[in-house]
Amino acid sequence: xxxxxxxxxxxxxxxxxxxxxxxxxxxxxxxxxxxxxxxxxxxxxxxxxxxxxxxxxxxxxxxxxxxxxxxxxxxxxxxxxxxxxxxxxxxxxxxxxxxxxxxxxxxxxxxxxxxxxxxxxxxxxxxxxxxxxxxxxxxxxxxxxxxxxxxx
Amino acid sequence: xxxxxxxxxxxxxxxxxxxxxxxxxxxxxxxxxxxxxxxxxxxxxxxxxxxxxxxxxxxxxxxxxxxxxxxxxxxxxxxxxxxxxxxxxxxxxxxxxxxxxxxxxxxxxxxxxxxxxxxxxxxxxxxxxxxxxxxxxxxxxxxxxxxxxxxx
Numbered sequence: 001x002x003x004x005x006x007x008x009x010x011x012x013x014x015x016x017x018x019x020x021x022x023x024x025x026x027x028x029x030x031x032x033x034x035x036x037x038x039x040x041x042x043x044x045x046x047x048x049x050x051x052x053x054x055x056x057x058x059x060x061x062x063x064x065x066x067x068x069x070x071x072x073x074x075x076x077x078x079x080x081x082x083x084x085x086x087x088x089x090x091x092x093x094x095x096x097x098x099x100x101x102x103x104x105x106x107x108x109x110x111x112x113x114x115x116x117x118x119x120x121x122x123x124x125x126x127x128x129x130x131x132x133x134x135x136x137x138x139x140x141x142x143x144x145x146x147x148x149x150x151x152x
Numbered sequence: 153x154x155x156x157x158x159x160x161x162x163x164x165x166x167x168x169x170x171x172x173x174x175x176x177x178x179x180x181x182x183x184x185x186x187x188x189x190x191x192x193x194x195x196x197x198x199x200x201x202x203x204x205x206x207x208x209x210x211x212x213x214x215x216x217x218x219x220x221x222x223x224x225x226x227x228x229x230x231x232x233x234x235x236x237x238x239x240x241x242x243x244x245x246x247x248x249x250x251x252x253x254x255x256x257x258x259x260x261x262x263x264x265x266x267x268x269x270x271x272x273x274x275x276x277x278x279x280x281x282x283x284x285x286x287x288x289x290x291x292x293x294x295x296x297x298x299x300x301x302x303x304x
Binding site: 043044046047048049050055058059062063066067068069082083084085086087088090091092093108111112113114121123 | 195198201207210214215218221234236237239240242243244245260263264266273275
């Protein structure tokens, strides 16, 4: 299966968030070719400002596997992780992270040190691979639509 | 009540973690002069690498107050927060953070951008106040004892 395939699944999760008035971010964790965990933003529903899609998907994946590390897993998330989710992904030792749209306002790149090439430091586990930009337009458009509607 | 008083309560939480073989970090959330939430590291117990003392205490505090923000709260934690907990504290809009011992290995200062004075950026909510070094020796010693024992 392609990255696009799994990102579409993460987008489905994001749309669930949108439908209940949550900032539309969605995530899935893939192990082999199987989706073992899903999550969408539930900050309002749970009254918990840490209930981001990635946190929910990670905790669900740990529970599913009975393991606190996910070295062979891939997390797909529609929007660049924030600092908290970036730190959680670090601890999870996840094998690969794929995110869609960049988030200049709340994404982790805003906060973490840069390397000599002026790129954000690799703050994940050293073995974690990072890919971004998959279905970025769709992922970002969902966010734009949400905030545009809220401002009405 | 003094910062030392509440940090001793956080140390009690850290000792609970120590007693069950968890990295000994403890936290309490204070609202007014009342402790409304407690947490200690439960990464091994829950098989969840994100189950840090601060995350548990924050989620418990949100639940206790029925609010996703803690602008009048203070979080006491025995050890400098990691990047994940730093991000979670950002989202919580907590009024004040007090930590004990610094953590050069896993603390957030290792990762976040520095300001012109070469100090770590204030990555918390703009109104959040930060204090550290309260009972730092006791908080740090508990960590040293734990890892020394584990290396035996």
